Amino acid sequence: MLPNEGPKERLRDHVPRYAVGLVAGFASGLTKVAVGHGFDTVKTRVQLHPVLKNHSAVHVLMTTIKREGFLALYKGAMAPSVGWAAIDSVLLGSLHTYRLFLLHNGMTEDPTSTGPRLTLLAHGTAGLFAGLTSAPLATPIELLKVRLQLQMQKSVSDRQFKGPIDCAQHIVRSQGVFSLWTGFSGGLFFRANFFYMFLAFEACMRGLSTLKGTPYEPNVGIANLIAGGAASLCFWTMAIPFDRTKNQMMSHPYPQPYPDCSITRPSLVSVARQIYKAEGPSGFYRGLGPCYLRAFPSNACAFFVYEGLLRALGAEQTRR
Template identity: 70%
Template sequence: MQHNELRWLVEHLKAVGLVAGFASGLTKLNPAFRNQSAVHVLMTTIKKEGFAALYKGATPPAVGWAAIDSVLLGPGRNGPRLTLLAHGTAGLLSGLTSAPLATPIELLKVRLQLQTEKSVSDRQFRGPIDCTRQLVRSQGLMGLWAGFSGTLLFRANFFYMFLGFEACMRGLSKLNGTPYEPSVGVANLISGGAASLCFWTMAIPFDRTKNQMMSHPYPLPYPESPTIKRPSFISVARGIHVSEGVRGFYRGLGPCFIRAFPSNACAFFVYEGIMRALGAEQVRLLASQLFFF
């Protein structure tokens, strides 16, 4: 009976985690700013392409991040409370696990965002479906996984997000019983935002390299034959270092911070809130007791 009950609890946590992760992914859809200064890119994009261009390439993330976060966040948080290192390791493994799903989504987003023509009819790709169709036709199905090694290295940095979130939550819990004690929701917001800063500080060199791998051979037109030679992660990273130095890997870090703090704060807030609303906290407590006794 105890084994059956434990099995049910674990399955319940997984199901709740998938729902909460799916919802958290939907909260992270924001405009993307790339290259030069954030203000320059913002003003140039609006002037040249209109305000709606800030959301260009938003469809793949809107659909994909919900699915990715259900994989990233859904399987975790089972059993007794983990150590900080274990939380980080869980983030690392979750990031690597979600990479196969994330790569095509990131690739479509990059390809669509690089199109600067204001009129859709003037663009090579008229949307994510058309982009997918052209890529598969010209480069085969595996063409959708260009830059996969970069995605793996980038998403491995979820180690720092998971560790940072748990460390911040534990630090804020020390304020319990004091006049400065935050509510659980506020603690989730603060910890989620802080964790995103940890993540992007470590991950942005890999993100910059990954995006350049996926944009190849931009600004040249994309070839319509499968003979395109995809650059390796090392060759792209070496090119960035030669042309821009170490600072080149951190270009765009400021806009990442501005975007990531509120979006990830909300994502963790939604995730934790749904977990609590669906009774996951009580299930975790009972599950931990069953693990120990």
């Protein structure tokens, strides 16, 4: 190690250039679970629980804590704590790869003397393909999370599924291994909405850059927090109908116990029709309030970690 070598240089030496997006995404996923999983549990119960879905998010939150304790908000967190880190590693790693591909293949603009940068459409396109790329990994992890979050029993011994491994084993024994991908079509439509998240993030970063040289100019880290939080609100506004549909597909046949024999898995169209018939258009937006409460802090922190690590690891720049 050279005498003047700092921590950033040491990090850059030990992480291959092609892997920086994966490393940054992994850390981002862990951050997102730590900050936002409790809100996600409330959202899932508001969307799917036959009694609680008729109440507000605050009522569901207080009822859950009163009946099951605070840690009940983190039911199903073990799967995403490992899985979400892996999902975001694939999502954000492939995002960085798609951005580089589009940057090197001319989907750029050159509005300043700093050199070419990706267009806003290119950022959205990279987000779209990154979302679709992560869907095969995300679907079984989300399925286990949903099933575990809907168990209302306080005692583990009273629950049908004792944890994510037991849940996965039960599903595979009764339905076969491919049943872990129940809701995959809904997941594809849901994850296609990362188009809006990463387009909005870049648009917000560019808007904040116009404050340069003024008393209101934020540093890069603060800008990442603001833009990440704002982009997540845009994402959930567009994605919540597909999230509701996907989650109902994954929870089937809830509220009945998951059976020990084969069942017919519901299709995306049949579930969407069921929701519309029972609840009307507003049914697709059930759970949007908890999404908003969770989205800003968890995604602001996740973007802060992701972008900060990209800079620390010397990733090739796709944003200017």
